[in-house]
Amino acid sequence: GRPFPRSPLTATREYVEVIRQVLARQAPVELAGRFHSHPYDGPDATGLGKPLKPITHPLRASLPVLLGAEGPKNIAQTVEIADGWLPLYWSPLRTDVYGASLAGLRDGFMIAPMARAHVCDDVAEGLWPVKAMLGFYIGGMGHAARNFHADLMARMGFEEEARRIQELFLQGRKEEAVRAVPDAFADEISLIGPRARIAERLELWRTGPVTDLLVTAPDPHTLRVLAELNG
Structure with a gap:
């Protein structure tokens, strides 16, 4: 229901600036942006708007801002303006895919990919929910000629x-x-299999620039095993 900005990098940069002003709460929020204006001064504005300071007091004024970015330029800008990055698909075997975008990486920057984990004996069966998710995102999200998730998988060698x-x-053949x-x-983008296999593969994730791992798991046992392996 909203137009897709022709300059998504600018739109994201302005959005982050607004969020940082809100969290700082040191002065009324003001931004004369191309996509975000506070107070609003667009063609249908009343002219009565004024800068406002949030009533809510954030628990942390320095709350980190993490962005989910997929395209190379978006990732590079995330490194520049945010406190962390939320990769959609991360393979510890293909970190070179993001190499140029992460060239400006600085100390304290968070890289927190999300990965499904499942302690199980049958790896192929355990991978099925991951494949179902990928099939939907890569096959059904976006348009045949414009699907950012499919483009990312392509850049990763597939x-x-x-x-x-x-x-x-x-074609409906889901x-x-x-x-x-x-x-x-x-x-590559998940942690599936017996405990020993997950422990071995977890070491691959530790060797790269990943600082945090956001885990989705189908059962408490898997979470317990991961907590023990990370202990």
């Missing part, structure tokens, strides 16, 4: 597979689209 998933999903997701890709 371009042919990404386009095949899109093709199947858009189960086939899920089956077309390569096990290798689903496995």
Whole structure:
């Protein structure tokens, strides 16, 4: 229901500036931005608006701002203006995919990918929910000619597979689209299998620039195992 900005980098930068002003609460929020104006002064404005200071007192004025960014330029800007980055897909085996975008990485910057974890004996079965998620995001999110998730998978070395998933999903062959997701890709971005296998793969995540891991897990046992491995 909103127009997609032709300059998404500028829109994001302005948005972050507004959030930082709100959190600081040191003065009324003012921004004469291209996409965000406070107070609003657009063509249908009343002219009565005035800068306002938030009533709510944040628990932390220095609350970190983390952005979910996928495109190379968006990631590079995130490193510049935010306190952390939330990667959608992170493979510890393909960190070079983000190399140029992370060139300006500074101390204290958080990299917090989300990964599904599941302690189980059957790796293929454990990967099925990951493949189902990927099949939907890569096949069904966006448009056939404009799907940021599919573009990311392509940059990670699976371009042919990404386009095949899109093709199947858009034809209504959703189960086939899920089956077309390569096990290798689903496995790289998750922590699935017996405890010993997860422990071994967790070490790969520790060797790179990741600072935090946001885990989704289907059961308390998996969370307990991860807590013990991270102890």
